[in-house]
Amino acid sequence: MKNRKLYMQIYDYYKNLIESGKLPEGSKLPSIRRCSNERNVSKTTVEQGYMCLCDDGYILPKSQSGYYVSKRGNAMKKAEIKNENKQEKSHILYDFASAGVDAESFNMDIWRRYVKSALRQTEKLLFYGEPQGEYDLRKEIANYARETRNCVCTEENIVIGAGVQTLLNILCPLLKGKKTVCFDDLSYRQGTAIFTDYGFRVTDNREKSNIIYTSPSYSTRWGDIMSVKDRFDLTEHARITGKLIIEDDYGSEFRYFNRPTPSLQGLDGGENIVYLGTFSKLLLPSIRISFMILPQSLINEYNKKKHLYNQTVSKADQIALCSYIRDGHLNAQIRKSRKLYMQKSKILTDLLVENFGKNVEILKTNSPLYVRCKFNINLSTEDLCRMAENQGILLIPANSRKDFPEIAFSVASVGIESLENAVKTLKNVVRNS
Amino acid sequence: MKNRKLYMQIYDYYKNLIESGKLPEGSKLPSIRRCSNERNVSKTTVEQGYMCLCDDGYILPKSQSGYYVSKRGNAMKKAEIKNENKQEKSHILYDFASAGVDAESFNMDIWRRYVKSALRQTEKLLFYGEPQGEYDLRKEIANYARETRNCVCTEENIVIGAGVQTLLNILCPLLKGKKTVCFDDLSYRQGTAIFTDYGFRVTDNREKSNIIYTSPSYSTRWGDIMSVKDRFDLTEHARITGKLIIEDDYGSEFRYFNRPTPSLQGLDGGENIVYLGTFSKLLLPSIRISFMILPQSLINEYNKKKHLYNQTVSKADQIALCSYIRDGHLNAQIRKSRKLYMQKSKILTDLLVENFGKNVEILKTNSPLYVRCKFNINLSTEDLCRMAENQGILLIPANSRKDFPEIAFSVASVGIESLENAVKTLKNVVRNS
Numbered sequence: 001m002k003n004r005k006l007y008m009q010i011y012d013y014y015k016n017l018i019e020s021g022k023l024p025e026g027s028k029l030p031s032i033r034r035c036s037n038e039r040n041v042s043k044t045t046v047e048q049g050y051m052c053l054c055d056d057g058y059i060l061p062k063s064q065s066g067y068y069v070s071k072r073g074n075a076m077k078k079a080e081i082k083n084e085n086k087q088e089k090s091h092i093l094y095d096f097a098s099a100g101v102d103a104e105s106f107n108m109d110i111w112r113r114y115v116k117s118a119l120r121q122t123e124k125l126l127f128y129g130e131p132q133g134e135y136d137l138r139k140e141i142a143n144y145a146r147e148t149r150n151c152v153c154t155e156e157n158i159v160i161g162a163g164v165q166t167l168l169n170i171l172c173p174l175l176k177g178k179k180t181v182c183f184d185d186l187s188y189r190q191g192t193a194i195f196t197d198y199g200f201r202v203t204d205n206r207e208k209s210n211i212i213y214t215s216p217s218y219s220t221r222w223g224d225i226m227s228v229k230d231r232f233d234l235t236e237h238a239r240i241t242g243k244l245i246i247e248d249d250y251g252s253e254f255r256y257f258n259r260p261t262p263s264l265q266g267l268d269g270g271e272n273i274v275y276l277g278t279f280s281k282l283l284l285p286s287i288r289i290s291f292m293i294l295p296q297s298l299i300n301e302y303n304k305k306k307h308l309y310n311q312t313v314s315k316a317d318q319i320a321l322c323s324y325i326r327d328g329h330l331n332a333q334i335r336k337s338r339k340l341y342m343q344k345s346k347i348l349t350d351l352l353v354e355n356f357g358k359n360v361e362i363l364k365t366n367s368p369l370y371v372r373c374k375f376n377i378n379l380s381t382e383d384l385c386r387m388a389e390n391q392g393i394l395l396i397p398a399n400s401r402k403d404f405p406e407i408a409f410s411v412a413s414v415g416i417e418s419l420e421n422a423v424k425t426l427k428n429v430v431r432n433s
Numbered sequence: 434m435k436n437r438k439l440y441m442q443i444y445d446y447y448k449n450l451i452e453s454g455k456l457p458e459g460s461k462l463p464s465i466r467r468c469s470n471e472r473n474v475s476k477t478t479v480e481q482g483y484m485c486l487c488d489d490g491y492i493l494p495k496s497q498s499g500y501y502v503s504k505r506g507n508a509m510k511k512a513e514i515k516n517e518n519k520q521e522k523s524h525i526l527y528d529f530a531s532a533g534v535d536a537e538s539f540n541m542d543i544w545r546r547y548v549k550s551a552l553r554q555t556e557k558l559l560f561y562g563e564p565q566g567e568y569d570l571r572k573e574i575a576n577y578a579r580e581t582r583n584c585v586c587t588e589e590n591i592v593i594g595a596g597v598q599t600l601l602n603i604l605c606p607l608l609k610g611k612k613t614v615c616f617d618d619l620s621y622r623q624g625t626a627i628f629t630d631y632g633f634r635v636t637d638n639r640e641k642s643n644i645i646y647t648s649p650s651y652s653t654r655w656g657d658i659m660s661v662k663d664r665f666d667l668t669e670h671a672r673i674t675g676k677l678i679i680e681d682d683y684g685s686e687f688r689y690f691n692r693p694t695p696s697l698q699g700l701d702g703g704e705n706i707v708y709l710g711t712f713s714k715l716l717l718p719s720i721r722i723s724f725m726i727l728p729q730s731l732i733n734e735y736n737k738k739k740h741l742y743n744q745t746v747s748k749a750d751q752i753a754l755c756s757y758i759r760d761g762h763l764n765a766q767i768r769k770s771r772k773l774y775m776q777k778s779k780i781l782t783d784l785l786v787e788n789f790g791k792n793v794e795i796l797k798t799n800s801p802l803y804v805r806c807k808f809n810i811n812l813s814t815e816d817l818c819r820m821a822e823n824q825g826i827l828l829i830p831a832n833s834r835k836d837f838p839e840i841a842f843s844v845a846s847v848g849i850e851s852l853e854n855a856v857k858t859l860k861n862v863v864r865n866s
Binding site for chain 1: 476477494534544549552553554555557561562595596599602606713721738741742744745747756761
């Protein structure tokens with residue numbers, strides 16, 4: 001974070017030179033090394049500054065040669081297009097609707113160390129990985145899923161892939177004879193799209209389907225969970241009717257309790273349930289490692305076909321994650337994030353009460369990632385969200401009433417230090433409504 | 434490479450202790466740190482040794498606790514199963530049929546440096562990447578494809594994914610109304626499987642198809658290329674009939690000439706051709722980064738749907754590859770590999786002539802990765818390959834005759850220092866036939 005200013009200084013410096021015409025089209029910028037020496041900053045910082053200039057069309061890289069000032073017209077046009085795209089997002093100061101993670105919660109240094117160590121295992125990296133995922137990593141994931149999610153599994157049931165969609169691409173062709181899938185949440189387009197691509201009928205009617213796709217740990221956008229009774233009923237329904245449940249365990253990691261509600265897969269014994277888990281929320285969204293646990297019948301089908309599918313996660317990342325979990329860092333990371341989110345939720349709750357007094361009622365959530373409340377004001381939820389967005393605050397609408405609006409806040413992406421200003425801005429929004 | 438002995442020493446040491454019963458079930462092994470200190474070797478070396486012990490079932494990791502000797506019965510059973518699986522491969526001394534790469538040709542240090550630098554860009558890594566792939570990387574890939582493969586493209590045409598199959602998972606649903614695909618090589622099951630999964634009919638009859646999947650740079654297993662005339666004929670045929678060509682440019686990188694035969698995509702102008710390229714051969718097979726170039730009509734379809742598909746390549750790898758290409762390392766790597774493969778092919782050719790004299794006839798290949806020859810002996814190609822395999826030599830059969838067997842050798846995975854022994858072993862095989 002602290003480098004931001006440095007690379008933005010480089011960005012601003014050259015941007016000004018280019019916009020003022022002092023650096024005309026075709027001029028070469030100093031090499032990254034030279035600029036780094038001259039300014040006594042790291043090469044990475046210079047590169048970041050140059051990348052931003054590239055992004056905004058001011059300069060162009062030439063292969064093996066360096067960076068050159070682009071056509072001014074081109075540059076301006078690019079910049080305009082970029083700005084247009086960014087417009088909606090760039091004025092957002094406080095994103096309480098984010099699916100990102102908190103920069104402070106992830107210890108990048110530790111992860112970097114593990115990737116570095118993995119990249120030293122040159123011999124292993126010379127060959128294609130196992131299609132199903134590295135054996136050692138599958139073992140660690142099986143332990144993890146058994147311990148934290150009560151899953152019934154061994155390394156033999158686990159398939160690793162670069163994201164949930166990649167795993168669905170492997171799963172869909174295995175589901176013979178089952179052609180209608182019910183999504184509890186049809187707005188999860190990234191899930192429905194894959195099934196549609198494979199010719200499945202997608203519905204929200206459980207009765208008329210033979211596959212049920214559900215996220216019991218994320219049944220609302222503010223992390224409500226399916227009750228244990230509903231979980232039992234669902235697995236019972238599936239067992240009696242012979243349906244397959246696909247349990248997308250998104251959002252299960254951050255609960256107020258150390259042991260979250262057990263997974264459907266664990267409740268049911270793993271027989272007719274496919275479990276999907278991901279590490280994107282725990283590590284970084286940009287690290288693409290997910291896994292699925294297949295029941296025995298589907299593992300048999302998978303084993304017949306697995307030589308046809310290449311593994312999609314780089315082996316180095318798999319080796320790194322394996323040691324990272326084995327050495328206890330994943331669990332430590334979960335504890336650390338949970339603590340941070342609890343702290344932020346507490347602060348946000350206090351600020352809401354302090355600023356809105358009896359006009360606010362704090363509602364229960366299952367996850368420390370979210371704060372939810374009802375405002376005792378005469379405004380629709382939709383209007384409140386729109387007005388807040390105009391002032392740079394993104395909120396999650398938690399009902400669709402015309403008065404007494406209910407709002408959820410994700411505390412993932414807003415820093416502790418910004419919470420106070422965010423709530424004060426929101427107070428002004430309400431006052432001026 | 435030089436660490437192999439060290440970690441195998443650790444492996445052997447504990448294996449012996451466990452097999453002899455000196456370390457009974459449930460005993461805890463020293464921590465990686467302690468073992469590393471005691472033996473004065475790196476922690477990575479210890480970890481590799483322990484991993485091998487895990488792999489073979491001698492020890493089991495317990496989360497956050499350490500490594501324990503497993504049930505002996507379990508251990509032995511595991512070991513047997515493993516051995517059974519490895520049996521076929523483990524006796525192979527000289528793999529001339531490999532699709533791997535040469536350990537010596539890839540400078541891991543440089544790649545490691547770029548990944549490290551990418552992992553320092555924490556702010557970028559906090560968010561999900563662009564579904565299509567990072568803009569900067571797409572720009573570098575567009576340059577690369579234009580310069581080395583004559584492709585007609587910009588960054589807007591390029592989609593990045595974790596392997597060719599992942600890209601086909603995005604492509605297949607875009608191909609509306611085209612439902613029969615012709616594979617020049619039906620034995621490429623990893624390609625045909627994806628199309629079959631999406632309900633396409635797969636055939637080897639070009640006339641009866643509306644999509645043609647072809648690898649013009651790899652029309653045989655020893656890297657024969659499609660002639661320029663055939664390339665023109667094919668693109669012409671596709672244009673007249675309105676067919677779509679999918680050009681899988683596998684194996685185009687290593688040619689005797691600096692500029693290999695232009696891609697179909699380049700010849701045709703990019704209108705009705707999808708181009709697939711991969712970096713697995715250039716970097717390491719375990720680094721999963723591929724790309725496709727879509728023609729304008731398909732890019733329009735893709736843009737409508739791209740928000741539905743998450744990117745599958747970790748952002749750090751994308752950032753690393755972008756800088757790696759930009760700084761000229763990819764081109765340097767290609768030159769270096771080509772030089773190494775030419776040297777190895779030359780040595781192998783000389784050894785064959787030296788050892789087999791007038792009983793061998795060296796045949797032309799297009800790629801320095803391969804040596805091909807005809808043996809003037811009374812043996813079928815099949816028998817020669819089988820007998821060679823029994824002596825630890827894997828060969829590529831290059832015809833199916835009953836005498837005058839033709840053989841291709843991939844020099845990728847066999848080290849220079851092993852070539853002489855390999856050819857001498859082969860000479861004995863032929864002598865004893």
